[in-house]
Amino acid sequence: MVDVTPEKIEHVGPAEVPEVDLYHAHSWWTKYVFCQDAKVIAIQYGCTAVAIGLVGLVLSWIMRLQLGFPEFFSFISPELYLQFVTMHGMIMVIYLLTALFLGSFGNYLIPLMVGARDMVFPYVNMLSFWVYLIAVLVLCASFFVPGGPTGAGWTLYPPQAILSGTPGSGAGIVLMLVSLALFIVGFTMGGLNYVVTILQARTRGMTLMRMPLTIWGIFTATVLALLAFPALFVSAIMMTLDSVLGTSFFMPAIVEFGEQLAYGGGSPVLFQHLFWFFGHPEVYIVALPAFGIVSDLLSIHARRHIFGYRMMVWAIVGIGALSFVVWAHHMYVSGMNPYFGFFFATTTLIIAVPTALKVYNWTLTLWRGDIHLTIPMLFAIAFIITFVNGGITGLFLGNVVVDVPLSDTMFVVAHFHMVMGVAPILVVFGAIYHWFPLMSGRMLNNAMGQFHFWVTFVGAYLIYFPMHYLGFIGVPRRYWEIGETSFIPDSADSLNAFITVAALIVGFAQVVFIYNIIVSVFRGEKAERNPWKATSLEWQTETVPPGHGNFGEEAPVVYRWAYSFSVPGTVDDYVPQNVHPDYVKK
Amino acid sequence: MWVAIVVVLVALGSLLFHLFTPWWSTEIASNWGSMDLTIDITFWITGPAYILILLFTAFCIYKFHAKVGKNEAAPESNHKAAYDPENKKLEWWLTVGTTVGVAGLLAPGLIVWNSYVTVPEEAVEIEVLGQQWQWGYRYPGADGKLGTSDATLVNGDNPFGLILDDPNGQDDILVEGDDLHLQLDQPVNVLLRSLDVLHDFYVPQFRAKMDMVPGLVTFFWMTPTRTGTFDILCAELCGSGHYAMRGTVVVDEKADYDAWLSEQQTFAQFRAALEDKSKDNSSVVMNTVGPQPAHGVMSR
Numbered sequence: 073m074v075d076v077t078p079e080k081i082e083h084v085g086p087a088e089v090p091e092v093d094l095y096h097a098h099s100w101w102t103k104y105v106f107c108q109d110a111k112v113i114a115i116q117y118g119c120t121a122v123a124i125g126l127v128g129l130v131l132s133w134i135m136r137l138q139l140g141f142p143e144f145f146s147f148i149s150p151e152l153y154l155q156f157v158t159m160h161g162m163i164m165v166i167y168l169l170t171a172l173f174l175g176s177f178g179n180y181l182i183p184l185m186v187g188a189r190d191m192v193f194p195y196v197n198m199l200s201f202w203v204y205l206i207a208v209l210v211l212c213a214s215f216f217v218p219g220g221p222t223g224a225g226w227t228l229y230p231p232q233a234i235l236s237g238t239p240g241s242g243a244g245i246v247l248m249l250v251s252l253a254l255f256i257v258g259f260t261m262g263g264l265n266y267v268v269t270i271l272q273a274r275t276r277g278m279t280l281m282r283m284p285l286t287i288w289g290i291f292t293a294t295v296l297a298l299l300a301f302p303a304l305f306v307s308a309i310m311m312t313l314d315s316v317l318g319t320s321f322f323m324p325a326i327v328e329f330g331e332q333l334a335y336g337g338g339s340p341v342l343f344q345h346l347f348w349f350f351g352h353p354e355v356y357i358v359a360l361p362a363f364g365i366v367s368d369l370l371s372i373h374a375r376r377h378i379f380g381y382r383m384m385v386w387a388i389v390g391i392g393a394l395s396f397v398v399w400a401h402h403m404y405v406s407g408m409n410p411y412f413g414f415f416f417a418t419t420t421l422i423i424a425v426p427t428a429l430k431v432y433n434w435t436l437t438l439w440r441g442d443i444h445l446t447i448p449m450l451f452a453i454a455f456i457i458t459f460v461n462g463g464i465t466g467l468f469l470g471n472v473v474v475d476v477p478l479s480d481t482m483f484v485v486a487h488f489h490m491v492m493g494v495a496p497i498l499v500v501f502g503a504i505y506h507w508f509p510l511m512s513g514r515m516l517n518n519a520m521g522q523f524h525f526w527v528t529f530v531g532a533y534l535i536y537f538p539m540h541y542l543g544f545i546g547v548p549r550r551y552w553e554i555g556e557t558s559f560i561p562d563s564a565d566s567l568n569a570f571i572t573v574a575a576l577i578v579g580f581a582q583v584v585f586i587y588n589i590i591v592s593v594f595r596g597e598k599a600e601r602n603p604w605k606a607t608s609l610e611w612q613t614e615t616v617p618p619g620h621g622n623f624g625e626e627a628p629v630v631y632r633w634a635y636s637f638s639v640p641g642t643v644d645d646y647v648p649q650n651v652h653p654d655y656v657k658k
Numbered sequence: 659m660w661v662a663i664v665v666v667l668v669a670l671g672s673l674l675f676h677l678f679t680p681w682w683s684t685e686i687a688s689n690w691g692s693m694d695l696t697i698d699i700t701f702w703i704t705g706p707a708y709i710l711i712l713l714f715t716a717f718c719i720y721k722f723h724a725k726v727g728k729n730e731a732a733p734e735s736n737h738k739a740a741y742d743p744e745n746k747k748l749e750w751w752l753t754v755g756t757t758v759g760v761a762g763l764l765a766p767g768l769i770v771w772n773s774y775v776t777v778p779e780e781a782v783e784i785e786v787l788g789q790q791w792q793w794g795y796r797y798p799g800a801d802g803k804l805g806t807s808d809a810t811l812v813n814g815d816n817p818f819g820l821i822l823d824d825p826n827g828q829d830d831i832l833v834e835g836d837d838l839h840l841q842l843d844q845p846v847n848v849l850l851r852s853l854d855v856l857h858d859f860y861v862p863q864f865r866a867k868m869d870m871v872p873g874l875v876t877f878f879w880m881t882p883t884r885t886g887t888f889d890i891l892c893a894e895l896c897g898s899g900h901y902a903m904r905g906t907v908v909v910d911e912k913a914d915y916d917a918w919l920s921e922q923q924t925f926a927q928f929r930a931a932l933e934d935k936s937k938d939n940s941s942v943v944m945n946t947v948g949p950q951p952a953h954g955v956m957s958r
Contacts, residue, residue: 324873546862
């Protein structure tokens with residue numbers, strides 16, 4: 073049972089948490105480079121993810137230039153365009169968002185928020201980052217091999233991914249698959265840490281139903297990832313074998329440009345099942361941490377408890393479980409048995425119910441709140457808008473027969489960018505503005521933050537909202553050039569040009585954001601302790617930023633949930649989780 | 659205050675854009691108007707929900723935002739938030755309402771899907787064959803049956819890989835390098851094959867589409883409902899020439915259709931012509947299935 077009112081708090085005796093044997097760094101190298109402290113690993117993960125994410129951003133500009141102004145940029149060949157589409161997608165989904173939410177926020181917040189001194193396996197945690205870094209480097213290497221990186225689309229569907237009609241079908245695709253396999257190895261090391269730490273290393277009084285929703289989101293997403301990534305891992309290995317050794321796991325008899333190839337007996341559809349068995353949970357691996365974090369941002373900055381905490385927890389867990397039985401909704405027109413459509417459309421639309429409940433509870437958290445329109449709050453509100461928009465278009469595509477005319481069109485591109493691109497990234501921004509004072513001891517510049525928020529939110533909405541309508545016309549995705557058709561009006565070209573301009577402007581705003589971070593690390597206004605007056609444990613540390621071991625001599629003891637805001641009868645409008653009931657100012 | 663105004667503007671702007679957009683589905687040319695109807699139903703159910711959630715959010719921001727004090731980042735409070743962590747009744751009603759809405763979307767969707775996967779008996783079969791980066795078509799001929807095929811038999815003399823001793827295949831009509839013709843109001847079951855990679859036969863005006871998978875025969879069925887000439891596009895990424903994999907489908911009245919069809923070559927005639935040619939000129943065998951990279955596509 074969750075303690076939803078102060079009266080129900082059970083007394084917890086004084087803590088006698090034994091001092092954990094922490095690994096102490098002895099040199100500069102082990103303190104800042106090969107470091108085992110989760111907070112440093114988190115920042116290493118974050119910087120690497122943002123760096124490769126910027127590569128993905130630049131790739132998207134070049135794609136948009138081609139789409140907005142075809143025939144204007146002669147250096148963008150059809151091959152290059154497809155390579156950039158592919159690398160943009162893979163970088164953003166895997167190497168940026170997954171690494172950022174789990175590797176970075178997971179590492180930083182899990183020990184601090186559950187009251188642990190570090191992750192339970194710090195050495196493995198350190199390895200996790202270094203393997204991830206190698207995966208990123210292998211990915212980058214594919215830009216420089218003969219033939220370039222793979223241009224098979226981020227879904228890497230065989231047979232085309234390894235046949236010569238696709239750019240990067242030689243070394244490019246192999247490096248991509250090797251990089252993915254490495255990423256999964258690295259992630260698994262980190263992921264086991266996150267799960268075990270949350271289950272085993274919570275401080276006294278931190279029951280599961282007192283955990284902040286951020287931790288619930290990261291926890292559930294990590295469980296999903298540990299179960300889903302193996303499907304990608306085996307398909308990466310099998311496709312590597314198909315490509316390098318000429319096996320036929322995914323390759324049927326093929327006639328390529330008039331020539332019989334030596335393949336036979338494999339199934340391209342099998343790959344799609346394996347890929348999406350990973351790929352759909354992957355959407356929630358990105359979304360669930362965002363759900364959790366945004367719940368906390370809304371609650372803290374509205375000075376009000378999250379509405380319906382227990383419902384929110386069960387919705388996260390329920391969505392996580394359901395996400396494993398909806399994968400084939402990405403394959404309605406893949407040629408799989410058409411009767412699967414009935415099952416997968418039903419499960420997909422069922423998942424909309426817990427998701428909608430989360431949205432209601434976010435808005436009901438604002439209701440009768442004391443809303444502080446801080447930058448994190450603005451990003452959280454923008455998340456609600458973009459997520460509801462993207463969730464609703466998901467109801468179009470999930471409803472099997474509506475998917476038939478819309479699949480493989482720009483509607484799909486608009487949908488998934490809104491729901492798992494824009495919405496989670498807005499949460500990432502909100503989270504960075506929110507926790508930057510904790511991580512650096514300084515505030516981010518507010519004026520630059522306002523600029524960054526408004527340009528990003530309004531710009532992203534202007535990019536993706538109209539894009540859905542290109543899909544209604546029937547404009548297909550992954551087209552280097554649409555050229556002359558009988559059904560696409562000229563005005564669609566103007567819309568494409570408009571979207572490109574908006575994308576460049578939104579991209580520029582991110583440069584301002586990066587500048588803000590760099591300047592504020594060194595010269596930002598000094599943050600007061602707990603500047604947002606939050607209740608969760610990460611703000612109750614002895615020093616800010618928290619030092620090695622996170623907490624002082626004694627680990628904190630938790631007496632209540634993380635949402636004791638504006639509790640009737642108390643003086644302050646928040647009661648931290650670790651304040652003894654006798655010391656709460658009444 | 660103006661945050662609330664922006665949220666309202668997003669809601670109203672989206673609504674107005676939707677009502678007055680110049681970009682909407684192309685005029686339909688098949689029996690799948692029910693798909694468009696399902697899209698409309700989805701809009702009618704989800705659109706108001708979207709607008710309501712946005713307006714409610716905007717109202718909360720307007721009504722419950724804290725007064726901005728001297729510190730803009732952490733404004734002074736002018737009131738305290740309410741404390742009522744759960745409301746079972748409200749959460750229950752929201753669950754029920756959402757479930758009803760979702761059922762309202764799903765039910766028509768599944769009904770239409772059922773007809774999409776149930777091919778009517780009067781449908782005639784035709785085959786579309788995809789390869790990088792061109793389309794070929796095959797009609798069943800006088801016997802109304804398509805002959806069986808095997809990708810391993812594909813060569814210059816047998817571009818569709820028909821099994822040579824299958825009697826059903828001899829009168830099949832092969833069309834390469836020409837438009838696909840369909841007969842008005844005649845239901846067709848479109849059988850889809852690919853020789854190399856995934857493709858997807860997509861005519862926006864028909865609404866229907868399905869991937870073509872090497873090693874499988876996939877299908878969809880439809881009835882052309884108006885005459886005209888429409889673009890065929892490939893809707894599944896198939897390599898460098900994906901964007902250039904186009905074709906044309908012509909929907910004819912019955913008389914025009916029959917006239918066109920009678921001019922086309924059957925598989926038996928095609929084989930006979932090849933044999934004549936190799937007798938006349940034993941050195942050259944026309945390679946009709948060789949690489950024909952689309953315009954502007956890289957040379958490998």
